[in-house]
Amino acid sequence: xAGVTQTPKFRVLKTGQSMTLLCAQDMNHEYMYWYRxxxxxxxxxxxxxxxxxxxxxxxxxxxxxxxxxxxxxxLLGLESAAPSQTSVYFxxxxxxxxxxxxxxxxxxxxxxxL
Amino acid sequence: AxxxxxxxxxxSVQEAETVTLSCTYDTSESDxxxxxxxxxxxRQMILVIRQEAYKQQNATENRFSVNFQKxxxxxxxxxxxxxxxxxxxxxxxxxxxxxxxxKLTFGTGTRLTIIP
Numbered sequence: 001x002a003g004v005t006q007t008p009k010f011r012v013l014k015t016g017q018s019m020t021l022l023c024a025q026d027m028n029h030e031y032m033y034w035y036r037x038x039x040x041x042x043x044x045x046x047x048x049x050x051x052x053x054x055x056x057x058x059x060x061x062x063x064x065x066x067x068x069x070x071x072x073x074x075l076l077g078l079e080s081a082a083p084s085q086t087s088v089y090f091x092x093x094x095x096x097x098x099x100x101x102x103x104x105x106x107x108x109x110x111x112x113x114l
Numbered sequence: 115a116x117x118x119x120x121x122x123x124x125x126s127v128q129e130a131e132t133v134t135l136s137c138t139y140d141t142s143e144s145d146x147x148x149x150x151x152x153x154x155x156x157r158q159m160i161l162v163i164r165q166e167a168y169k170q171q172n173a174t175e176n177r178f179s180v181n182f183q184k185x186x187x188x189x190x191x192x193x194x195x196x197x198x199x200x201x202x203x204x205x206x207x208x209x210x211x212x213x214x215x216x217k218l219t220f221g222t223g224t225r226l227t228i229i230p
Contacts, residue, residue, distance in 0.1 A: 031216065042118070042205055042220025043159075050216070059217065090159065102149075103218060105159035 002026055004106035006091050012112045013081045021076040021109050023091030031094045032074035033058070033103065034066060036087040043090060049074055081113045116141045118208050120221035127196045128229050134181075135191045135224045137206030145211035148182065148189045153223070154202040162204070165189065167211070193226075201228045 007022040023032065030051050035043040045058030049068040063085060065077045074093075078085060088110050092103040117140045127133035139148070150162040165173045165182050173180050177197075181190045193200055206221040 033216070033218075040222060042207070042222050043218070044220075045217055048216050056216070088157065092159075102161055102164060104161075105151075108157040 004091055004093055004104050006089075006106040006109050008109060009107065010110050012114065013078075014114050015082060017081050018077070018079050019081065019111075020078075021089055021091075021111075023074045023076070023093075023106060024072055025074075025091075025093040025104070026072065027093060027095065027104065028071070029093035029095050029104075030071075031103075032068065033092040034064070034074065034076045035090045035092065036060065037090060037108075038087050046076065046089075081111075083113045085111065086113045087111060116143075116146075116208050116210070116217075116219050118206050118219050118221040120204075120206055120224050122224045123222070124225045124227070126227040126229055127193075129196055129198060131196055132192060132194045133196055133226065135193075135204050135206075135226065137189045137191070137221055139187050139189065139206070139208050139219075141187070141208065141210075143210055143212070147209045147211060148180075149207040149209070149218075150178070150180070150189075150191045151205045151207060151220075152200075152202045153205065154199075159205075163191065196228050198228050198230065201226060 004025045033048040034046040047066040052071040055066045067075045091106040094103045119138045146167045148165045152160045163175045177194045203223045205223045208219045
């Protein structure tokens with residue numbers, strides 16, 4: 001049981017390039033999330049999904065797109081990367097609403113945009 | 115909008131001693147969840163402890179316990195018998211209990227150093 005995995009772990013892009021970050025979970029969770037973490041700040045929600053085929057905007061969605069074609073995968077896309085998108089990106093998932101609503105996090109992807 | 119404040123950017127404690135990390139939050143809601151997450155140098159976010167707002171009893175997980183003061187909107191984390199492996203960033207987080215509200219609001223974190 002690998003939990004939540006993220007690909008790649010590190011990436012360097014040039015301004016204007018595009019890329020996709022992949023998140024996969026093997027816990028059959030309904031909900032999946034993408035966060036970014038910047039120095040001196042807590043994690044901020046970019047987009048999330050409450051089930052296969054659904055997506056919704058979070059706190060800081062501009063410049064990102066997402067897709068949830070399969071229940072176990074949640075993709076985060078940057079169409080035209082900007083230096084302001086240099087950050088560490090975390091994916092998380094959780095099961096159907098429960099008494100604790102715990103989110104399980106992946107190991108993160110460090111993205112640098114030059 | 116809910117906010118979470120961690121006023122201690124850094125804390126240090128001697129190994130085997132006890133340390134308390136502070137967290138306050140602002141909300142107009144009556145039902146919500148509170149969490150403490152640990153982020154070691156590996157970057158992996160690990161849930162330490164959780165509390166449901168409607169529960170009066172403070173949560174405890176082995177050496178970790180919370181002091182939840184709902185009226186004061188305070189949610190502090192106490193680590194007893196501190197160990198070297200406890201060194202990490204600790205984040206307090208808030209989540210509404212409203213169905214459909216998926217936002218998990220994090221504080222800015224407290225870096226905990228354990229002194230051997």
